[in-house]
Amino acid sequence: MDQQRSTAARVRYHHRHPKRVRVIIEPVTSRIRVPADPIKPSAGRHQQDLGLGVGSDWLQDGWIYPAISHLQWLELIGASCLKSSKSNTIVLSGLSGSGKTILFYQLRDGSSHQGTVTSMEHNNDTFVLHSELERKGKIKPVHVVDVPGHARLKPKLDEFLPQAAGVVFVVDAQDFLSSMQAAAEYLYDILTKATVVKKRIPVLIFCNKTDKVTAHSKEFIKKQLEKEVNKLRESRNAISSADITDEVQLGVPGEAFNFSKCQNKVTVAEGAGLTGSVSEVEQFIREYVKA
Numbered sequence: 001m002d003q004q005r006s007t008a009a010r011v012r013y014h015h016r017h018p019k020r021v022r023v024i025i026e027p028v029t030s031r032i033r034v035p036a037d038p039i040k041p042s043a044g045r046h047q048q049d050l051g052l053g054v055g056s057d058w059l060q061d062g063w064i065y066p067a068i069s070h071l072q073w074l075e076l077i078g079a080s081c082l083k084s085s086k087s088n089t090i091v092l093s094g095l096s097g098s099g100k101t102i103l104f105y106q107l108r109d110g111s112s113h114q115g116t117v118t119s120m121e122h123n124n125d126t127f128v129l130h131s132e133l134e135r136k137g138k139i140k141p142v143h144v145v146d147v148p149g150h151a152r153l154k155p156k157l158d159e160f161l162p163q164a165a166g167v168v169f170v171v172d173a174q175d176f177l178s179s180m181q182a183a184a185e186y187l188y189d190i191l192t193k194a195t196v197v198k199k200r201i202p203v204l205i206f207c208n209k210t211d212k213v214t215a216h217s218k219e220f221i222k223k224q225l226e227k228e229v230n231k232l233r234e235s236r237n238a239i240s241s242a243d244i245t246d247e248v249q250l251g252v253p254g255e256a257f258n259f260s261k262c263q264n265k266v267t268v269a270e271g272a273g274l275t276g277s278v279s280e281v282e283q284f285i286r287e288y289v290k291a
């Protein structure tokens with residue numbers, strides 16, 4: 001009698017809840033018999049092959065076994081794992097001095113660790129938010145990456161963006177006017193990244209340092225950034241040479257740009273990392289990295 005090693009799947013429907021199915025994958029060393037009857041459900045259960053097999057289906061012990069290679073199964077299992085494993089990475093981005101590192105420590109330790117200097121390396125840690133330490137039950141930790149604003153380190157962003165569940169773009173609300181153009185350019189680069197648009201990665205523009213009385217409001221910052229992004233969009237579109245190529249076109253051509261036109265969700269919040277006023281960032285994180 002022929003022996004065949006292969007993998008098999010069966011779908012078992014719940015007898016009372018037909019929408020509930022169980023897929024059972026198992027290696028099979030089967031004695032191959034030509035099916036007399038293509039489908040023979042056993043008492044009280046409905047079975048069905050997955051339609052994934054190549055060649056014939058073989059009937060054994062009342063189940064249909066599509067013979068497909070182990071490699072195909074690995075691919076299928078890998079794909080379903082990727083789908084179900086949600087990222088827990090939040091990327092902190094923004095110009096140098098906007099307050100990313102202070103925010104990072106505030107989220108992790110509930111303290112600003114005053115005296116931070118310009119970061120020359122990215123900060124990277126997985127932790128339960130400090131504000132959630134008192135909460136009962138199991139809480140999903142968040143992987144927070146603080147990418148320094150130094151020009152040399154900005155390319156690091158490309159490394160982390162593909163795995164991001166969300167991006168926090170930190171803006172210095174106090175020193176906003178002098179850094180507005182540079183901030184808009186950096187934000188524009190993020191919003192036109194193919195990975196951000198394709199994966200619909202949400203972006204939170206966090207207007208930081210609002211503990212200072214001279215800080216600009218989030219409404220003002222939002223409007224100014226939209227205007228600056230609009231200008232950038234026009235000037236870059238006008239460049240006929242391929243010197244600068246945006247991966248994705250922003251907004252609707254011919255219409256003034258605003259963040260609601262982005263394919264991914266872009267929201268604006270305000271607070272101060274230094275004084276621990278970061279609840280809007282925490283809410284954003286928990287919206288996209290479920291506890």
Ligand SMILES: Nc1nc2c(ncn2[C@@H]2O[C@H](COP(=O)(O)OP(=O)(O)OP(=O)(O)O)[C@@H](O)[C@H]2O)c(=O)[nH]1
Pocket residue numbers: 094095096097098099100101102103114115116117118119120147148149150170208209210211212271272273274275
């Ligand atoms: N008043 C005030 N100052 C802040 C706040 N957050 C950060 N700062 C100050 O801003 C400066 C820069 O903060 P950092 O967190 O080091 O900035 P960064 O974005 O990490 O900068 P790079 O590492 O260079 O990219 C520090 O002197 C902080 O004390 C805030 O909420 N309010």
Ligand SMILES: [Mg+2]
Pocket residue numbers: 100101102117118119146148149
């Ligand atoms: Mg820093």
